[in-house]
Amino acid sequence: MKADCANCHSHACYTKGTNCTGIDRETILAAYDEEERRIMKAAAYVEGTFYSNITRLQETAEFAKAMGYKKLGMAFCIGLNAEARYIARYYEQQGFTFYSVCCKNCSFNKKELGLKQVKPELTHEAMCNPKFQARILAEKGTEFFISCGLCVGHDTIFNASCPGPVTTLVVKDRLLAHNPLGAIYSRYWKRKLGIMDEDEV
Secondary structure, three states, X not given: OOOOHHHOOOOHHHHOOOOOOOOOHHHHHHHOOHHHHHHHHHXXXXXXXXXXXXXXXXXXXXXXXXXXXXXXXXXXXXXXXXXXXXXXXXXXXXXXXXXXXXXXXXXXXHHHHOOOOOOOOOOOOEOOOHHHHHHHHHHOXXXXXXXXXXXXXXXXXXXXXXXXXXXXXXXXXXXXXXXXXXXXXXXXXXXXXXXXXXXXX
16 A cells, blocks of 8 residues: 555545555454444444534543543643633533643653753743653543643653543644644645645635
8 A cells, every 4th residue: 555545536445445455354353452443433423423513522522421431531731721621611511520630740840851941041941741641640540531732742652651542632733723724724824834736826
């Protein structure tokens, strides 16, 4: 397989049942263990039941309910602390036990690890601490981990450190109101990034 699906013009895998990968049915079936199949069924239930009718905030709750999760844990960026309050309120109203840990937990000084500071003049600038966001949430018995606006890189450490399934609720984009696809939907940004189509004005 070329692994260049972004530039495919037919997407016949979706519309016509065409398998261009060379991977056979048995290999695919064997790849998913029992827990992964449960997750796939819950995800398909949410997609099939609520398609285009509810927000991702709601989809996350419906998926967690379908999986039977009771305890949700969210790792969020301190820059989204106001949003985090509303998110926590929503999931608590949905009947979940909800835990949240901000990125600056432990207030560990960036200087300790030789990390670049946003404001070099500060004596103490707390680093983001994704590994301990995952650890603290795990210690609370979190069954489903939620990433909310973590920095690129910090999110990878958080995801890798969680002992259970992780979903992303919010992707940080400080310039585009946390909507990274705004760069693709804006002709200005496409021009600035050098990705406009040749026939695009």
